Each structure stands twice: as C-alpha cells, then as structure tokens.
Amino acid sequence: MQTSSRFPAPPAAPTVDAPRTLEIAAIPADGIGHDVVGAGREVVDALAAASGGRFSVNWTEYDWGSDYYAKHGVMMPADGREQVADKDAIFFGAVGWPTVPDHVSLWGLRLALCQGFDQWANIRPVQFLPGITSPLRAADEKDLDWIVVRENSEGEYSGFGGRNFAGRPDHQEFSVQSAVFSEYGSERIIRFAFELAMTRPRRKLSKVTKSNAQQHGMVLWDDVFDRVAADYPEVTTESVLVDAMAAKFVLKPGDLDVVVASNLHADVLSDLGSALAGSLGLASSANLNPERRFPSMFEPVHGSAPDIAGKGIANPLGAIGSAALMLEHLGLPEEAAAIHRAIEETTRRGVLTPDVGGTATTADVTRAVIDHLALVPAAVA
Template identity: 70%
Template sequence: MTTPQTFRIAAIPADGVGAEVVAAGRAVLDALAEDSGGAFSFAWEEFPWGCDYYTRTGKMIDDDGLDRLKDFDAIYFGAVGWPTVPDHISLWGLRLKICQSFDQWANVRPVHFLPGVQSPLRKADDTDLDWVVVRENSEGEYAGLGGRNLAGRGPGGEVAVQSALFTEVGCERIMRFAFDLARTRDRRKVSSVTKSNAQQYGMV
C-alpha cells in the first residue's frame, strides 16, 4: 500500500485580492486531496505578512521569515501591494525578498479559458487561447542594482542609477525551461518577447 504524502504549504495571502485568491485556491486543493482516495493531503500554515503587517510593524516580513519558509514544500503566494505602502517597499520587502533568496527564477503563467467563465477580452470567448508565459524572475530589472548619488551637490543634483543584470547562466536556464516545456505541448512553439528596442546590450 502506498504511504499517503502530505505536502506542507506556506500560505501568504498578503494584500488585496490575494486573500480571496488564496482562500479559493486552498478550497480547490483541499477538494482535490479529499478526492485522491488518501493518496495525498495538504498541511497549511498561513502567514500574515503584507502591507497591513508593514503598517503595524514596519516590516513586510518577520526577520526570521525566510528561515521559517525554507522547509515548506511550496509557498502559496497571493498578491502584494497597497496604496498606503510605496511599491518599491512592498514588492522588494516581500515577494522579491522570497524570490531572490530562494532563487525562484521561473515565473510560469498558463493562459486559457475556463468553462463557463466569460472573458473580459472582447471577442475572445470563441478563441481557443492556450499558451504559457515563462518569464525570468530573478535577473533583469529584478536584480536590484543601482543607487542614489551626488545628493551633496544640493537640490537637483542627485542622480539615480538603475541597472538590469543578465547572466549567461540565468538566460540559458530560463530559455531551456521554456523550450523543454514547449516539447510537452501539442503546439511546440516558443516566442521570445522583450522590451529591447532601447537596450543595445542586455536584450540584444
């Protein structure tokens, strides 16, 4: 007899619609587990981190948060961001802190219509949309390279520099991931999309 497998999942609803998405997703996953005949189950632990937590504590995540997350099988993340907290604080303080620290480099987003759900895209309901967006999630603009300098020159003298980073290893692994994924699908095609028109080095 196969031993039932229990997956430990850290749930971080965070902000806004994230709470609804995570709650609904948990209900679906728990239903799948119940219907598995005891083959697997989920053990959930929810964390309160996000913009509301930042407003109360001055931190987007606890100091030991990453240590607490590292032993889970997966992290179920909702959404981050709220009008009361600047975007660079909310994004870098929670989601990117997790992504960068655990080197979560592949952002994978399936795109297709669900039965009975009307699409907000005009004239798209009769179209068979079925693709996967694969985005590099740890380099490029997410590298966080840059800084502010020359503030001592007085008002108007400060300079902000923001640099993107592209390593050969980072580029190759996300490209291979996309091509390997395409090989498993009916239509074996990969399209490369970049914002490269004004960048003569990093995205050529």
C-alpha cells in the same frame, strides 16, 4: 531531454505512491490576497478530503504583509525565509497597500522570497475560459492557448543601482537602475522554455527581445537563445521585438504557443494576455525553483485590489488555478487537471464574479468549483 553539463535535467515531480501530507506555507499578505488564498485552500482541502487518504495538506499561515509592516517596520521577519524553507511549497496571495510604498512592499516580501529561493522560472498561462467574454474578437473564432515563460531572477528586476546626491539643491538628485543579463541566467530560462515547448503539440517558441535599443544585455539574450536553439531542431522559433509582441498578442494571438521573455517584458505581456482573456483575476502563476533546492511559490497574477478588499467579490480563479499548478508541481497531476476542468465548468455555467460580467461572490465561485470537482472523474485518484 536536451541538456548541457551546466544544466542537468531538473528533478521530476515526486510520485505519490503512499499517503502523503503536503506542508504548505500560506501567505495571504494584503487586500484580496486573504479572500483568494482562502478560496484556493478550500478547493485543495476538498480534493484532499475526497482523495481517500491519497494526500492531505497541513497549512501554516503567516501574517506577513503591509499590516505586519505597520507593526514592525518590515514586511516579514528577518528570518522569514528560514521559517518557510522546509515547506513543500508557498501559496501566496497579493502584496501592496496604499500605506506602504510599492517598492517597499514588493522588495520586502514577494521579491525577497522569489530571489532568496532562486525561483528563476515564472510560468504564466494565458487561459481563455468558456462563458467569459473576451475583448478580443479573435477569441470567438480560434482555440487560443499560450504560456508566458518569465525569467524571474535577474534582468530588469535585479535591484542593481541606487539614488545619490539627495542633498543637492533644485532637485538634482539622480538614480541609476541597471538591468543584469547573465549568460547563465539567460540560458537556464531559455532552455526551460524550449523543454516546455517540446511538450506541446505545436512545438513553437517565441523569443521576446529589444536588442535594437538595448545593445548589450538583450543582445546577449539573443545570442544565448540562438545557441540553445541549435539543441532543439524540432522546435520552431521566432524572434519578436517586445513592442511588436504586444501588438501580436492582440492581432495574431493564434500564432502564439510558448513565449519566453525577460523579467520586465514577461511581466507586462502576461498581464496583457490575461486582460485579453477577460480579467487579471483569471491569471495563475508558478514561481519555480526547478532544481527543487527551495520551495516554489504559487500565486495569482493580480494585485491586492484595495478598492474591493473585504467586499467578498474578488475573483478567486487565478488563485485556484495557481493551487492547481502547485499540486502538479508536487506530484499530483490528476488533481491539478481536475481543478482546471472544474474551473472551466464553473465559468461555462456562468458563475462569474463582477470583474468578468457576473454577480457571483468569491464564496459562490469557490463553492461552484468544489461542486464541479464531483463531475470530474479524475478528481479522485
């Protein structure tokens, strides 16, 4: 592993040599978050039950979210982070509800956890699953598989700025929103992306930038990338403007492997990638604190979907895939791989929710994934 003195190698995933109980905080939050977190828990519990005592899970559920806000005026209690700080991981649903302004719900819960626990690396795989029709014609001709690595602690979502002069007449209030790019924050996510690229057969890393228009923050981003790239001569690199990268996702998806981007750019591009794969309901993600000083958080990429909340038709695969990422992070790679393969078998056999052209319910898909775990030799260590 290539490292600098400021960025020592992060701790490896813990090995499971003896029976182990995972302490997981479950935060369904809002809308379909309750459905999909429940689905993910069922799959993990099924694996644990079949593990022969290799591992078990102790779930602690927290009722934070927009309903909590309606009762208490905050999305989570003031000591919320302290309540979950000693957990092995956080399994999160989705945040947002029509009765709460989006910036209040996001900053009051999800970003409060991500930034408070320095979960600076956000990993978002783009997965093209069998049995799901992609709107991208190239998906029928190529084996498409790439990962978006998102800087998750600063950039455009730093929260620096404010609104002023609200008392002026004739709508003369103004606001300032500043993006923050630090050399430290840029280097650690870029180095993380290079290390990830080194583990993949193609060893290619695409950097997303907008330094032609953002001549300060993104030029620093570019400069740090070029400096770190010198430590990884085995990795092929390219620099692509964010607008050109959006086009590349559609026109040349087979050219993608690992994509590293700023907080905002990666957020948008990963949603585009998941839409090309068929649905945002398929997209999993991991908000990592690679040093393991704090718990990492695992969540589907989709929102709370108030229009289908409570109807039992939400796609649980993004959450179930996120549960697989969680188990891998916690030292259970065989179990994680079993979930991924069970997801593929489920979609291959056409057990699909309405968002991807099927008629199955959330419960149907969850049960199919659990049933298909038995078909995977690696399901039980």
